[in-house]
Amino acid sequence: MFSRFGKPGLTRRTFLQSTAAVAAATSLPRIANAQDKVIKIGFLAPLTGAVAAWGKPGLDGCEIWAERVNAAGGIKLSDGDYMVEFVPYDNEYDPAKARTGATKLIREDGVSFIMMLGGDTWPGVQPVADRTGMLFSTLLPSDLGPDTTTLIAPAEVHPIYNVTAVEWMAENRPELKTAVMCAQDDALGLPSVATYLAAFEAAGIEMQGEPLLFDPATTDFAPVVTRLISSSPDIVCLDTCYSDYVHPICEQLFQQGYEGQIISCTADFYDQIIAKTSAEFMEGFLFQFPDFDDPALNSDQVNFADPNGFFAEYNKRYPGQWGAVSWEYASIMDLWKAAAEMAGSSEPDAVIAAMKEGGTGKHAFGDARWWGKELFGIENALVGDWPVVAIEGGKATIKEFRNIPAWYDKHGDLLVKHMKAYDQMWDQRG
Template identity: 40%
Template sequence: MKRKSESKKFYLMLGVVVVIALLVVLSSTILFAGKPKSKEEPAPAEVKEEKAAPAEEKVETVKIGFLVPLTGEAAAWGLPGLYGAQMWVEDVNEAGGIKAGGKTYMVEIVKYDDENISSKALLGAKKLVLEEDVSVVLNMAGATVTAIQDFLTKNEMLSISLAPYDTRPEAPYHLATVEPSMIYHLDTVRYIKETYPDVQKVAIVAQDDILGIIGLAILRAAIEAEGMELVYDKFYGFETTDFAPIMTAILAKKPDLISFDGGYSYYVELLAEQAYLLGYEGYLESAEFILGSLSAKVPMEWLEGRTIASFPDWDDPKLPKYSHDFYAEYNERWPGQWGAVSWEYAANLDVWRKGVEKAGSVDPMDVFKALKSMDTIQTIYGEGRWGGEDMWGIDNWLMTTWHTTNVVNGKHSIVSSQMILLDWAARNPGNMDILIEQFRDAGL
């Protein structure tokens, strides 16, 4: 009995111990439930400071007013340039546009055919500025540019043309940034006299408009400076279709050199054709000869080595690779259309873009001020500097190196490169006086 009682007491105590142990375990579980051991705790997630997302870049469109002759007798100085400008715009837009003032601008050309008629040019200027809200107006040269300048000045619109003689104090926001139009005759005549010293008698024939008048004044100055003899200088009207009588009268003077001045290609080709048919064997000079169409009227062999002008083919080895690439693409897309202005409007746009980037704005007056604040501007033909006040009363002409060409192996090849007006004036202290006097005599 005693052994049973002790056994019962033992098991009772054992049960109490077990219960207590279970209570301890249970309380521990409750205390630490949901809290893993520290060695198993993952590192707390790093709290990163939220940064504001960058503002979405604003993309806008900037419009270029293209106010040039696309039809008519002067179309060769407009339409080929439109093609080149389109190539420039495509390249800029494909590269992401123009970055300026924290914005990106895609470029769009808005064209208007002024047909080289002043009244139509003014209508076009009003449409481009008032309706299309363009940021710059590109022009050809001459009377159509003069016709729109009062309107553009009143509306504070930047404009750029191909001719320094379009610049004047009354048109303060008009620039000439690429071509030394007609001024290049100074170098072509110099080159001819130095290269072919036997050339002495010169005949000049030109269309009766402001381009012809300015070109004649410059040619007269060049001829006088070189001590050559002017044997013929007359104008023809735009209504002229038969150039045989004119060329017969010219050849009667036995010239060594015939200059077609700043003639439109349509007339230049008819005159050259008559010179060939009438047996002329001397030299030819003009602002431009479009060899693609001219060679359909006269043999290329007849032009070889005797045809001096001012616009090289852009695959000339003396020009940079960019020019070669541009020339190749242009001729692939528009075969037979290459001419003097094929690249010029694009080159003007290249200068305009530099002004936009410096100004941080596409506002016409901001761009104008930015361009004029630059001492030098890099152009396709090299470094340009503002000048022209001595001739036109305002320094709005960007003077750059220019090239004289001769036909070599069927191409316009570079034979001389000069900063034309500056280099020509430096050759003789009296040269500028001769030029200014010729301008005064012509009423310019």
């Protein structure tokens, strides 16, 4: 069940060397200009399967975003106003299906921009991006490299933002001295493991053993948790486990009597975890994604329009489905819309140039800068502040916004060290 450096499935290097992938991409025409006063945006993400919680809620949020924009007159380009329409394609978190989806969205649907979750699916898409010049976005900056010139990470800076909760925890809970960690062994889990290790080391928190990596096919988490807490750690870190893993792991921690601190990248549908454990057990659970009814989001620094209203409408339409990505793809569209209107065009080259003008951008949580040369080989990640969130009284609560570049300026060498140890630097991923 457990491995340390296993890399299941296709790697970026092997996929990019696939002659079939390249051949398929070479024949693609580039269709970037909107037709019939409608701009089509591709949504290429897992809508079913184990990773659907980081795809489908984002599509639902985008539909609300589109209705708002269209009701306000659409996207204003140099040759008129355009309505916006999302075209989804379920890649099921599979590289080959993602390649097929990208091809269809460009060739048949004529999209002007494609949003992805990224991760294991990006190697399937990169040949298409290279051949067509289509602009893609990812929620995982670890996809970035010097050759990914048409790929941007403008909303989520996974996994680097995970350092903020560890830093906050170390300052506010200094009695917590030891930690253990588990994660699925894949392109989402491994860079996050490296990031948490760097954050714990920077905070002076001792790791009790190597991170426990489990096969993504795991369904029985009782032995995982038994092994995880055998050393009686102060902190259990769930890394960037999918919600399908976070829920049963938390249930097992509860059933096996764990009473320490839990920290995780996400806590999607945390009300369901509380229902299966208890409010007391989940009190103080730290993660990185707020509910958008949080009063802290009404701050002047926040660049997401009417977050409380968006949250209310989302929950009215999709009760119980709010999660980490419910707002992120919509936030990317805010940046894309502003850039397209600045450029007066939906052409990918024009949009990315306008988006990166001046080296800064309006991130959802405040002004940010385009960054990443040292870590990714390219400055295509929009990085600034990120919230630290704790469950208090059964409700997600923003404790503080913390600056990611400020942490990196102090501890970047640790992050690079651990990324290299897990083969997660851009020049190691190929």
